[in-house]
Amino acid sequence: MNSDKSRNYPPVFNHEPEPSETKEKKRDMSQSAETACAEVCVVDPSPGTDFGLQNVLDVLKVTLKTRYEHVVEGTDKIGRGALLRMIYTELYITEEQSEAIQYQHEVRQVESACKKIPCEIPISCQDIFKTLPDQQRPIRVVLTYGVAGIGKTFLVQKFTLDWAEGLENQHISAVVLLSFRELNLVRDEQYSLLELIHVFYPTLQSVTAEQLTVCNLLFIFDGLDESRLLLDFTNRKLVSDVTQKSTISELLTNLIEGNLLPSALIWITSRPAAVHQIPPTCVDRMTEVRGFTDSQKEEYFRRRFINKELSSRIISHLKTSRSLYIMCGIPVYCWITATVLEHMLTTEERAELPKTLTDMYSHFLLVQTKKKQKYHEGQEMIWQEITSADREVLLKLGRLAFEHLQRGNILFYQEDLEQCGLDVTEALVHSGVCTEILKRESVIFQKPVYCFVHLSVQEFLAAVYMFHCYTNRKTEVLQNFFSKDISSLEDFLNS
Structure with missing residues (x-):
């Protein structure tokens, strides 16, 4: 069953907290571990003195490094997580024109991408704001799109981690990464931009409006397709002061248009169906995350499994099925495939390895169900059986x-x-x-x-x-x- 009918409008979220609830939580957040981290990381501050902008920004790097150095792939397992740097596989990213965006079902987009003979020059995520030799104006607003599960969130997290560890883009003073899932929860409230930053980044509580305007800021807004904000670029109120209260939607539209903090860099990620929410005239660079190339697919499985024989068997099996191999261009599908084939190749199961997408999804449900079965001592559930x-x-x-x-x-x-x-x-x-x-x-x-x-x-x-x-x-x-x-x-x- 394909969901073409659901792709023409932003998803609708229900049962989100009321404004009174979020206010209470924001007060709690202001006393979070991030603030505690700020107090620990600053060396010998004199009583009553400002820590200094640079010290606060250094603490922000510590906070972001802690937040993004460990990630969970696929399903959430409390207490478990892998080092992002160890599991991350580079993605194939290209610069695109807005008219090239495809709107058919996302599985078909993956198939179409595989048929293309790439003649574009790939762009590294760390160079996302760097101009190409034939480009004249600087890149201020970047819109990156890709199908669900293609790795957009991991991409911006890896960018942020590299910045926080001092490896890349050190001309940027501060990275403010916000997901639309988070922004949805405060969409009915009014903030100034300064207050909004303080709510989501208590580490930056001591940063003043004057300091904010001189920082080289990068705002990353992840998951535009999940937004419940009405981004009206035609009838929006003009906001040009970081202390001016407004709706979240108006703050974002003014940031994107350059009325608010015109020197700030903006990076937005989205699935293709929601890209039209941002006027093309506001975007300096449009990029597409294509997912994994064939060599990157193999790299993913070799990184995933220490057992080289196991990774080789999985890669060999995938190459026997064109549909499975194509779908592994999507990182999250690689995870699903790895979950299923690892279980089937390392247990006593004698079922035939899946060769179609339907087989793979069926086995995925069976594997995930079976993981939590309470076996009777000395007995195991037959593979095809579920309670x-x-x-x-x-x-x-x-x-x-x-x-x-x-x-x-x-x-x-x-x-x-x-x-x-x-x-x-x-x-x-x-x-x-x-x-x-x-x-x-x-x-x-x-x-x-x-x-x-x-x-x-x-x-x-x-x-x-x-x-x-x-x-x-x-x-x-x-x-x-x-x-x-x-x-x-x-x-x-x-x-």
């Missing part, structure tokens, strides 16, 4: 996936899970099925956010749910989705 309880949970996840796919949602909150009959504590903690298929995002203002590990996993579960509805004659669900009567299985599969 009726697990089957029920998977169908509820399928309902969640389907209903929110129709609404364009890719993020869910606890209330959304409960509306589909999923008990968060029981399903996510005890059975573990949901934690393996859903990814719990970092707590933003203490409100957990959930999403499927990849859009295609959400689509697959939605398709499983619809097939279940068809085989069990749940006509109401089918009639609400299909515009015509479905009389046969062939009609259903062709719809």
